[in-house]
Amino acid sequence: MRTRILSRIPFSVRWGMWTSLACSVLLAAVVPAVLFAQAQSPPAAAQSKPNQPVAANEQVALEARKPTTGAPGVVSSRPSNIRVDKTLVLINVTVTDPLNRIVTGLEKEHFRLFEDKIEQQITQFSSEDAPISIGLVFDTSGSMGSKLQKSRQAAAEFFKTANPADEFFLVQFNDRPELTVPFTTDTDRLQSTLTFTQSKGRTALLDSVYLAMHEMKKAHNPRKALLIISDGGDNSSRYTETEIKNAVREADVQIFAIGIFESFANRGRTPEEAACPGLLNELGEQTGGREYAVENVAELPDIAAKIGVELRNEYI
Structure with a gap:
């Protein structure tokens, strides 16, 4: 996986990356489309190799329960549960000008995010002085x-x-x-x-x-x-x-x-x-x-x- 950040202004961009806690979503029968992480892995890479960096760790486990027998001649079953683990990827970016001075005051629209040459959605943006x-x-x-x-x-x-x-x-x-x-x-x-x-x-x-x-x-x-x-x-x-x-x-x-x-x-x-x-x-x-x-x-x-x-x- 290659992640690339483009600034729409002629400044130098340096970035690092860390991940937040995984959020588990338990769905029954119907799974709505949830767009939460800005990077998605292609289907062939659903199971990533150990220690391989990924933009968003998506683990989909299907827990199909065996049918249980109730009254004679009646077969009852419970809907399958699908567990979806999403990891939000946070990318910290520092922008400097040609004189190596920090550039402040930029907004979300000044940035574009690419993973493996595919542009991804930036779902959250902040420039606050967080602890x-x-x-x-x-x-x-x-x-x-x-x-x-x-x-x-x-x-x-x-x-x-x-x-x-x-x-x-x-x-x-x-x-x-x-x-x-x-x-x-x-x-x-x-x-x-x-x-x-x-x-x-x-x-x-x-x-x-x-x-x-x-x-x-x-x-x-x-x-x-x-x-x-x-x-x-x-x-x-x-x-x-x-x-x-x-x-x-x-x-x-x-x-x-x-x-x-x-x-x-x-x-x-x-x-x-x-x-x-x-x-x-x-x-x-x-x-x-x-x-x-x-x-x-x-x-x-x-x-x-x-x-x-x-x-x-x-x-x-």
């Missing part, structure tokens, strides 16, 4: 020493853009990841924890993403995102890149990352560090998020604030 469940994945490895202060400031600027109903958790990592603050709406608690952060050890980036994805299963909001702040490639994880990419692919979580990468002119990079920008960029693109590569740590607070604003101005 989000957000995980901050914060690098505290030894190489972050001189960058910790600006990284803390970046987190503080990001929290300033929060909706009062947002919830956050904090994963800090060096040799191994640790969930230091579980889900909370108290951003002061997260900032207080970051204040006492010290840099040491190696970098278990992949393990920290895995832990964050696991914690995100406890989220209370349908919209979910991770913000990763790190300066280098992985050199201490048990999980592989392939395992993390598969886990991310199956989750409904946008990933934004700020990669603090010093230029080659300043110092040489290890193979892991050289590969890190590509990894973070791929995770961002795969989930409808984005990676920001930074060489000057002074830019960190502004970029974090920009990500926060971007999350507040998505079309759904």
